[in-house]
Amino acid sequence: MTLDDIEEEVVEVWPDSWPAFCLFDVMGTQWRVSSGGPSGLDYAAIPAAASMLGIKRRDLTDIFPDLRVMEIEALAVMAEQQE
Template identity: 55%
Template sequence: MYPENWDAFRVFETMRTQWRTGMCGATGLDYTAIPAVIDLLNIPADRRQLFGDLRVMEFEALDVMAEQRIQESS
């Protein structure tokens, strides 16, 4: 992992129980929890950049979860 991604990974990993879900599974992270997680982890990062990095991880995770649902249903 690149050092510049470490803070975003720490927040993403800590947010693992903060997924919003609907009838078809996860729909995205609960963004209201992100500032508290950043503060609790004492991350001094640029929050705008960190949020963008988290969204990239979120979209990738959603793609993986969607693929898993498709494989499980076939």
């Protein structure tokens, strides 16, 4: 697979969702996986990933619900792809 094989898709992110989007993006390698496939993000990795992005720990309370929405949608998409 090369970069030419990947379709480019433009996705708009609202400014208030940007920190959660950036955190979700950096958490891309932090999925818990079982024999049935991905089961969710490894929440233990969130504080360290957020810190590397400059997100303060106190701000995670506001960001976490948006992160969960992205996680749930990603799990639904991955489940569809396994069918």
